[in-house]
Amino acid sequence: MEQKVWIMEDCMLDIERFELFSDKFDFGEFSGLYGPGSSKRKEDGWVVTKENIFGVFDAFSEPNSPDHPLLIKEGESLGEINVRTIEKSITEESQGDSVSQTKQLSDIIECANTSVWTVKNVVFSVPREISRLAGASAALVKPDEKLTETITIGDCFLLVSFKNGKPYFSKNQVKKHDKMMHAEISRLKYQIAKEWKINPKKTSQSENKKINDEMWNRFRPFLEKARTEAINNPDLLSGYASLNGDPNLVKMWRINNFNTEDIHKIILFSDGLIPWNLLKNMETNTLGKYIIEMEKRIGLMGIAQSTRSYEEASGFENYVSQHEITAMVLKF
Numbered sequence: 001m002e003q004k005v006w007i008m009e010d011c012m013l014d015i016e017r018f019e020l021f022s023d024k025f026d027f028g029e030f031s032g033l034y035g036p037g038s039s040k041r042k043e044d045g046w047v048v049t050k051e052n053i054f055g056v057f058d059a060f061s062e063p064n065s066p067d068h069p070l071l072i073k074e075g076e077s078l079g080e081i082n083v084r085t086i087e088k089s090i091t092e093e094s095q096g097d098s099v100s101q102t103k104q105l106s107d108i109i110e111c112a113n114t115s116v117w118t119v120k121n122v123v124f125s126v127p128r129e130i131s132r133l134a135g136a137s138a139a140l141v142k143p144d145e146k147l148t149e150t151i152t153i154g155d156c157f158l159l160v161s162f163k164n165g166k167p168y169f170s171k172n173q174v175k176k177h178d179k180m181m182h183a184e185i186s187r188l189k190y191q192i193a194k195e196w197k198i199n200p201k202k203t204s205q206s207e208n209k210k211i212n213d214e215m216w217n218r219f220r221p222f223l224e225k226a227r228t229e230a231i232n233n234p235d236l237l238s239g240y241a242s243l244n245g246d247p248n249l250v251k252m253w254r255i256n257n258f259n260t261e262d263i264h265k266i267i268l269f270s271d272g273l274i275p276w277n278l279l280k281n282m283e284t285n286t287l288g289k290y291i292i293e294m295e296k297r298i299g300l301m302g303i304a305q306s307t308r309s310y311e312e313a314s315g316f317e318n319y320v321s322q323h324e325i326t327a328m329v330l331k332f
Contacts, residue, residue, distance in 0.1 A: 117245025
């Protein structure tokens with residue numbers, strides 16, 4: 001597999017190094033990218049196996065803030081432990097023997113979910129109430145000659161472009177939850193700015209950072225309660241799937257199978273590739289068609305550049321300078 005580094009300048013970080021990768025597979029070719037953004041920890045991930053399993057992941061740690069820092073185990077956050085365990089488990093479970101080649105994608109992901117639970121709770125002895133609040137979203141595909149299996153979890157996305165011109169775009173399972181979280185973040189930020197007599201329209205980067213730090217201190221308990229109620233809870237309207245070791249994941253993930261011969265292209269991506277306002281406001285099919293057209297015109301790297309420009313212009317509304325981005329396109 002060919003791997004390169006692409007350097008993006010003129011963004012909120014002086015330099016951002018994108019990892020690029022590409023190769024051929026049994027039914028075509030694939031390419032992808034990873035951009036760290038402003039993240040201090042690599043909680044996104046991706047996997048490509050010789051058995052034609054492709055996946056992107058967006059992990060998250062337990063709610064934290066300057067006053068309640070991350071739980072670190074052997075130098076890694078729980079989000080990093082989650083995603084590295086998932087990558088390793090999928091690779092090992094799909095080693096090229098006759099048994100692994102007949103495994104369904106759901107069986108392989110269920111094994112990965114069990115591995116996550118074992119590593120966090122047995123190897124690292126993380127308390128259960130903390131462990132379940134750290135998980136991962138995922139979008140995965142496993143094509144063979146006749147059928148392409150897919151699984152989506154949380155707010156990683158699967159976008160299929162069919163040869164007949166029609167798209168399939170997976171549902172954002174975290175949308176209702178995220179809308180509530182974004183509303184509370186915005187409320188807190190404006191409240192803090194008012195308390196500190198700062199004009200939100202004229203904040204400097206240092207002022208915005210101080211406001212964000214205080215916002216996270218106040219927001220953390222709200223987020224913790226919301227996640228506790230929503231993660232892998234099929235009985236809650238705002239419930240969503242998370243690959244966090246909880247066996248209830250299988251009640252929440254979304255499985256779809258497609259005829260391989262009908263597929264023109266598949267795009268997998270974490271939510272960082274697309275600005276939140278588009279994810280929030282655009283109708284699903286419209287957004288899917290927009291992303292397919294954008295990828296055709298400017299590629300994944302062009303979309304990432306556009307998102308970085310949007311993030312830079314967001315100013316006060318932005319509570320994370322730059323999100324991690326992981327994306328992959330399979331061309332059949």
